[in-house]
Amino acid sequence: MKQALQGSGVRDLAMARPAVARDRSASRRANLSMVLRLLRDEGPRSRARIAEDTGLPKATVSHLIAELLDGGLVREGEAERDRGAVGRPGQAVEVDGGGIHGLGAEVNVDYISLLALNLRGEVTFERRTPLDVRAVGPEAALDAIAQLVTEGTAALRAQGGNVVGVTLATPGAVDMDAGIVKYASNIGWREVAALAGLRERLGPLTPELHLENDAKLGALAEYVLTSADNVRDLVYVTGQTGVGVGIIAGGRLLRGTGAYAGEVGHLRLVPSDQPCACGRRGCWETTIGRDALLRYAAEPGDTVRDPTIDLDRRLAELRDRAHAGDPRTLDALGRIADHLAPGLALLADILNPRLLVLGGHFAYFGEHLIDTVTTQVRDLTMAPDLGGCEIVLSQLGLAGTARGGALLALDTVYQDPTAVMASA
Amino acid sequence: MKQALQGSGVRDLAMARPAVARDRSASRRANLSMVLRLLRDEGPRSRARIAEDTGLPKATVSHLIAELLDGGLVREGEAERDRGAVGRPGQAVEVDGGGIHGLGAEVNVDYISLLALNLRGEVTFERRTPLDVRAVGPEAALDAIAQLVTEGTAALRAQGGNVVGVTLATPGAVDMDAGIVKYASNIGWREVAALAGLRERLGPLTPELHLENDAKLGALAEYVLTSADNVRDLVYVTGQTGVGVGIIAGGRLLRGTGAYAGEVGHLRLVPSDQPCACGRRGCWETTIGRDALLRYAAEPGDTVRDPTIDLDRRLAELRDRAHAGDPRTLDALGRIADHLAPGLALLADILNPRLLVLGGHFAYFGEHLIDTVTTQVRDLTMAPDLGGCEIVLSQLGLAGTARGGALLALDTVYQDPTAVMASA
Numbered sequence: 030m031k032q033a034l035q036g037s038g039v040r041d042l043a044m045a046r047p048a049v050a051r052d053r054s055a056s057r058r059a060n061l062s063m064v065l066r067l068l069r070d071e072g073p074r075s076r077a078r079i080a081e082d083t084g085l086p087k088a089t090v091s092h093l094i095a096e097l098l099d100g101g102l103v104r105e106g107e108a109e110r111d112r113g114a115v116g117r118p119g120q121a122v123e124v125d126g127g128g129i130h131g132l133g134a135e136v137n138v139d140y141i142s143l144l145a146l147n148l149r150g151e152v153t154f155e156r157r158t159p160l161d162v163r164a165v166g167p168e169a170a171l172d173a174i175a176q177l178v179t180e181g182t183a184a185l186r187a188q189g190g191n192v193v194g195v196t197l198a199t200p201g202a203v204d205m206d207a208g209i210v211k212y213a214s215n216i217g218w219r220e221v222a223a224l225a226g227l228r229e230r231l232g233p234l235t236p237e238l239h240l241e242n243d244a245k246l247g248a249l250a251e252y253v254l255t256s257a258d259n260v261r262d263l264v265y266v267t268g269q270t271g272v273g274v275g276i277i278a279g280g281r282l283l284r285g286t287g288a289y290a291g292e293v294g295h296l297r298l299v300p301s302d303q304p305c306a307c308g309r310r311g312c313w314e315t316t317i318g319r320d321a322l323l324r325y326a327a328e329p330g331d332t333v334r335d336p337t338i339d340l341d342r343r344l345a346e347l348r349d350r351a352h353a354g355d356p357r358t359l360d361a362l363g364r365i366a367d368h369l370a371p372g373l374a375l376l377a378d379i380l381n382p383r384l385l386v387l388g389g390h391f392a393y394f395g396e397h398l399i400d401t402v403t404t405q406v407r408d409l410t411m412a413p414d415l416g417g418c419e420i421v422l423s424q425l426g427l428a429g430t431a432r433g434g435a436l437l438a439l440d441t442v443y444q445d446p447t448a449v450m451a452s453a
Numbered sequence: 454m455k456q457a458l459q460g461s462g463v464r465d466l467a468m469a470r471p472a473v474a475r476d477r478s479a480s481r482r483a484n485l486s487m488v489l490r491l492l493r494d495e496g497p498r499s500r501a502r503i504a505e506d507t508g509l510p511k512a513t514v515s516h517l518i519a520e521l522l523d524g525g526l527v528r529e530g531e532a533e534r535d536r537g538a539v540g541r542p543g544q545a546v547e548v549d550g551g552g553i554h555g556l557g558a559e560v561n562v563d564y565i566s567l568l569a570l571n572l573r574g575e576v577t578f579e580r581r582t583p584l585d586v587r588a589v590g591p592e593a594a595l596d597a598i599a600q601l602v603t604e605g606t607a608a609l610r611a612q613g614g615n616v617v618g619v620t621l622a623t624p625g626a627v628d629m630d631a632g633i634v635k636y637a638s639n640i641g642w643r644e645v646a647a648l649a650g651l652r653e654r655l656g657p658l659t660p661e662l663h664l665e666n667d668a669k670l671g672a673l674a675e676y677v678l679t680s681a682d683n684v685r686d687l688v689y690v691t692g693q694t695g696v697g698v699g700i701i702a703g704g705r706l707l708r709g710t711g712a713y714a715g716e717v718g719h720l721r722l723v724p725s726d727q728p729c730a731c732g733r734r735g736c737w738e739t740t741i742g743r744d745a746l747l748r749y750a751a752e753p754g755d756t757v758r759d760p761t762i763d764l765d766r767r768l769a770e771l772r773d774r775a776h777a778g779d780p781r782t783l784d785a786l787g788r789i790a791d792h793l794a795p796g797l798a799l800l801a802d803i804l805n806p807r808l809l810v811l812g813g814h815f816a817y818f819g820e821h822l823i824d825t826v827t828t829q830v831r832d833l834t835m836a837p838d839l840g841g842c843e844i845v846l847s848q849l850g851l852a853g854t855a856r857g858g859a860l861l862a863l864d865t866v867y868q869d870p871t872a873v874m875a876s877a
Contacts, residue, residue, distance in 0.1 A: 032550040054758060056539075076700075194744065202836065202840075212837070222686065261710070262709055262710045268794045274803075276803075278702050278703075278705075278707045278709075278714075279705055279707065279708070281702075281703055281705070283703065283707075283804070284687070284703070284805075285686055285805025285806065286686045286805055286806060286807035286841045286842065287805055287836060287840040287841035287842075288805070289805035289835075289836040289840040289841075290702075290803065290804055290805040291803065291805075292802055292805070292835050292836060292840075293801075293803055294835075295802070296799065296802060296834040296835075307835070318839075352751060354812070371708070373800070375720065377718075378713070378716055378717060378719070378720060378805070379698075379700075379715065379717055379803060379804075380536065380706075380707070380708060380709060380714055380798075380803075381709025381710055381711055381712070381713035381715075381716070382709065383710035411713070411716050411718075411719040411720075411731070412626065412711060412713040412716060414634070414717075416626075416709065416710065416711040416713035417710045417711035418711075428530075453736065
């Protein structure tokens with residue numbers, strides 16, 4: 030986990046490199062950030078090697094590491110014998126920050142959730158609560174999210190932790206800078222000033238707040254996990270009531286000019302007359318989204334369709350039925366596979382990712398989906414052998430989005446380590 | 454033109470930033486590169502401002518500029534009064550290099566072409582020759598391209614010019630590193646070792662050779678032109694016998710894991726039974742590509758369908774007919790618009806670019822295409838108001854691809870200015 034977080038993920042995603050330093054304190058900040066990001070992205074290493082990798086003088090590096098040690102952001106690790114070095118092995122330094130936490134809070138159609146990661150990449154808080162978000166409306170949903178954030182923050186602070194930020198994740202198109210959810214049809218939000226609402230509810234001790242689309246955060250979380258394998262191009266497909274994709278291209282999150290990139294749920298790809306929350310009919314997500322899966326798989330009275338039961342339990346139940354060979358469940362998964370394939374093929378042709386990662390409910394049905402889907406997509410794409418693309422299941426299940434939010438919140442520490450060093 | 458080349462285009466596209474300097478000569482190269490790219494991307498400025506922008510000491514900047522002046526890569530420009538400066542205005546420095554040329558050589562279905570740009574962004578050589586590339590086969594096509602490159606290089610060298618590189622552009626998927634065209638169905642090339650073939654034909658004085666897909670180079674050329682407007686996300690649609698797209702996302706070219714990104718010509722988007730060069734039927738490019746346009750617009754014996762006539766003249770003739778209100782031509786353009794729209798909508802939904810640029814033959818029919826297409830795409834995309842995307846015509850027509858190739862060839866100078874300074 031920790032290794033993954035250090036494996037180059039958030040690197041280029043959140044913000045540009047620090048500007049050229051204009052004064053001494055800016056230069057110190059930039060250097061601390063450079064060293065900390067090096068340790069995250071390239072792994073533990075000795076002071077000598079840090080000097081070599083950054084081009085900074087050895088004395089400067091020693092001073093910077095001393096500051097980071099003081100601030101609790103790094104720790105001494107194991108001895109590292111530098112490549113080819115003859116003398117005494119150097120002491121490696123690695124990212125620490127076990128008491129520095131980022132939070133990801135997700136609002137989706139049928140639940141809200143919160144996940145905290147510390148700087149080491151360890152999950153330090155996790156909770157998911159069923160909620161009919163569309164029915165209760167934005168104000169009540171923000172109440173519930175604020176409550177969850179308050180509980181999580183209080184628990185982490187009670188242990189002496191420092192919560193550096195919270196990312197709110199929602200489906201649909203968001204205006205990150207303004208903190209506004211522009212349009213999320215499945216939860217019925219339109220022009221909701223989500224961050225202002227959250228800030229008001231959380232009061233004076235509010236950590237820094239961010240807002241991002243669920244699919245983009247899911248892609249970020251997957252990218253951090255897989256970056257150890259040198260994957261630079263990845264498409265993450267959410268499996269929720271709605272379906273969207275998050276695109277990592279060349280190691281960077283693709284947002285598009287209006288942050289609408291990846292809004293594929295409403296493409297018309299499969300013949301269908303099913304009404305969609307957007308007001309149209311036959312949108313792709315009505316054929317592969319959660320409602321479609323549950324509708325294909327079970328009658329209305331079935332427990333798997335009871336929204337008051339935690340989603341994870343219901344999906345696990347469906348997985349059990351598939352394992353047991355239940356014909357209706359298997360038929361439902363076959364239909365999902367058939368409807369998934371044309372969209373995945375399209376994404377493979379246009380984006381040629383190294384990985385197509387299926388998240389959310391898709392991630393529950395590995396063996397019953399992946400082979401069928403892969404075969405179909407292979408037939409449909411133009412590039413031979415899928416152009417080097419592999420279709421895989423998310424290892425994060427329903428937690429991917431909140432995890433991506435926590436990573437984004439933590440990235441501010443990498444951009445400016447001094448912000449948390451004062452308080453550490 | 455010059456302004457455009459300096460306007461931030463190739464910046465992130467070709468290669469990563471220089472590695473941290475490990476020795477003095479590497480550090481000098483990196484600094485020369487940084488200064489030259491600053492002048493290209495941000496425009497002319499004084500030495501004082503260069504020092505401020507790069508963080509380099511003023512004395513170092515003066516020394517670097519002296520070297521670049523010596524090498525003919527920059528020149529003294531007009532006096533620049535620094536913002537807020539009270540004293541004497543500084544002398545601005547700007548990119549020069551009128552004698553340093555990059556070449557772009559394009560092989561397409563019905564022509565080959567060559568275009569040279571100098572470092573100032575001026576077109577210094579341009580030629581296009583009709584050729585039935587599929588019929589003559591790869592060897593003869595490479596003969597013809599080598600002949601064109603030899604002529605262009607000789608002409609530029611006769612004026613004392615320095616040709617730093619040649620980019621070969623072809624349709625289809627290419628392996629840049631190996632210099633191999635993997636598969637280009639419309640010209641019938643499969644696993645053609647194009648760069649090795651070209652190198653053999655050009656002999657000992659061969660400039661550095663590059664290989665890239667036509668749509669990606671077209672996107673690069675468009676991006677350089679539009680970057681002045683702060684466009685960071687752009688999709689370029691080729692209008693050739695085949696149709697592909699080049700994607701610029703967040704200011705960088707999106708290639709995909711196997712360089713197949715943008716291979717959209719074979720999507721099935723429009724009901725059609727037309728046979729495609731790829732062996733299938735009904736591919737998108739068979740409904741909007743050059744053959745479709747000419748088939749819709751004219752009978753087989755018509756001059757616009759005579760491949761021995763230069764393509765530009767034939768397309769200009771069709772444009773004249775459209776202007777004159779010829780019903781068959783207008784009907785053909787209406788069909789092209791109808792078939793373009795679903796694909797453009799798909800690209801807008803997935804990538805949310807700021808600009809969708811229509812190149813090649815599409816660029817000839819502005820008023821007869823753009824409004825109809827825009828209206829249809831607006832209806833089909835999910836994001837309100839096209840998500841901030843604008844559909845525009847390429848200003849480069851058939852020259853975009855070769856121009857992108859010339860830019861890519863020139864980028865090596867920005868990466869390592871010392872390579873040409875020795876010989877300047």
